[in-house]
Amino acid sequence: MATTDYSFRLKDSLLGAQMLFVAFGALVLVPLLTGLDPNVALFTAGAGTLLFQCITRRQVPVFLASSFAFIAPIIYGVQTWGIPATMSGLAAAGLFYVALAGLIKLRGAGILHRVLPPVVTGPVIMVIGLILAKVAVFMAVGKSGDGSVDLFPRDVALMVSLTALAATILASLLGRGFLRLVPILCGIAAGYAVSLAMGIVSFDAVAAAPWLAVPAFVLPELNWEAILFIVPVAIAPAIEHFGDVLAIGSVTGRDYVKDPGIHRTMLGDGLATTLASCLGGPPNTTYSEVTGAVALTRVFNPGVMTWAALTAIALAFVGKLGALLGTIPSPVMGGIMILLFGAITVVGMNTLVRAGQDLMQPRNLAIVAVILVFGIGGMSFNVGEVALAGIGLSGIVGVALNLVLPAQRAGK
Numbered sequence: 001m002a003t004t005d006y007s008f009r010l011k012d013s014l015l016g017a018q019m020l021f022v023a024f025g026a027l028v029l030v031p032l033l034t035g036l037d038p039n040v041a042l043f044t045a046g047a048g049t050l051l052f053q054c055i056t057r058r059q060v061p062v063f064l065a066s067s068f069a070f071i072a073p074i075i076y077g078v079q080t081w082g083i084p085a086t087m088s089g090l091a092a093a094g095l096f097y098v099a100l101a102g103l104i105k106l107r108g109a110g111i112l113h114r115v116l117p118p119v120v121t122g123p124v125i126m127v128i129g130l131i132l133a134k135v136a137v138f139m140a141v142g143k144s145g146d147g148s149v150d151l152f153p154r155d156v157a158l159m160v161s162l163t164a165l166a167a168t169i170l171a172s173l174l175g176r177g178f179l180r181l182v183p184i185l186c187g188i189a190a191g192y193a194v195s196l197a198m199g200i201v202s203f204d205a206v207a208a209a210p211w212l213a214v215p216a217f218v219l220p221e222l223n224w225e226a227i228l229f230i231v232p233v234a235i236a237p238a239i240e241h242f243g244d245v246l247a248i249g250s251v252t253g254r255d256y257v258k259d260p261g262i263h264r265t266m267l268g269d270g271l272a273t274t275l276a277s278c279l280g281g282p283p284n285t286t287y288s289e290v291t292g293a294v295a296l297t298r299v300f301n302p303g304v305m306t307w308a309a310l311t312a313i314a315l316a317f318v319g320k321l322g323a324l325l326g327t328i329p330s331p332v333m334g335g336i337m338i339l340l341f342g343a344i345t346v347v348g349m350n351t352l353v354r355a356g357q358d359l360m361q362p363r364n365l366a367i368v369a370v371i372l373v374f375g376i377g378g379m380s381f382n383v384g385e386v387a388l389a390g391i392g393l394s395g396i397v398g399v400a401l402n403l404v405l406p407a408q409r410a411g412k
Helices: 002-034 037-055 066-078 084-108 109-115 120-130 133-140 152-176 177-181 185-197 204-208 224-252 256-277 288-297 303-316 319-324 330-355 362-377 388-405
Strands: 064-066 282-286 380-382 386-389
Touching: 002 037, 002 064, 002 066, 002 185, 002 288, 002 303, 002 330, 037 064, 037 282, 037 303, 037 319, 064 303, 066 084, 066 120, 066 177, 066 224, 066 330, 066 388, 084 109, 084 256, 109 120, 109 224, 109 388, 120 224, 120 330, 120 388, 133 152, 133 330, 152 177, 152 330, 177 185, 177 204, 177 288, 177 319, 185 330, 224 256, 224 282, 224 288, 224 380, 224 386, 224 388, 256 282, 282 288, 362 388, 386 388
Parallel strands: none
Antiparallel strands: 064 282, 380 386
């Protein structure tokens, strides 16, 4: 019997490592794009998944890791207030999830769609994708994210970035089975291979890094501007969380909205995000790539995700891994960002399309127009000494307009 248990645990551990491999490319991409530590991101993804499992009673086979929705505000926040202050905003975003979980518990899941309908969440998601379009292009052509410094020759950078972009697209279109689940990893690998051939990769940092090292955790510092800027960004991933839970439920044939309850999954997601932010990691979210892997492998045991989380935590203490990830040239990231930010924008557009509402109705037109122009145009307001701008402002204004504008009359 002991041998059988041992074999079962070994099988689950290998399956868990495979699930982490599926998530790995996207997991480390967020810290690499935003200036955070990838080893910390690995640790907080594992710790966040374990916390989620505790709150949901280990019933839901999902893996939580770095959220793409927060890339734009993290980049802006790090440049404007620094990492510790940005972490306070991200931690508050996790507490926003907790508040939503309480609201869902009291009023039911339908409250999400009444307060945050597609006419609000769609354009907010579009703003998240479009606001950093210039950053993607700058990095793709060999410049720094703000375009002020030339880091690589333009011709070399374009060859690297377009290779990474093409490989990511081809993997998502033509990949079969497991390969189709890791398009970002394929893009990084292809861009990195070209970078090696072009001689723009240095391994000095890898040689100097220790094999074992404690991740460079960062504690948050309270900053109200960062909090007001970042918290409204949580509107979009909160809605996406609902969709992710429905998706994994359809794969496993279980209704997780009822058991353990969408309020519990939202609570777990929020607390995992706050935990990650308190340690200097990116916010967590449920990973659709891993849901795809669950559907492909038909492994519905949530215990496999425990092994994935433990593997992530173990890898977080490998110092050379973080140093190796740091050798990836910025044009590789730029190529993938072009597709990534465009894809986020398309998700927002699709949210509006699936809602089936007439966007030319005055009420819908007003809400969508103001959100898009405020967010992309960089509108800002000062509330005392605190400034509201960008994605945060557009999210707040969108929710407010949806609540105060009168509903369209029938026949109008």
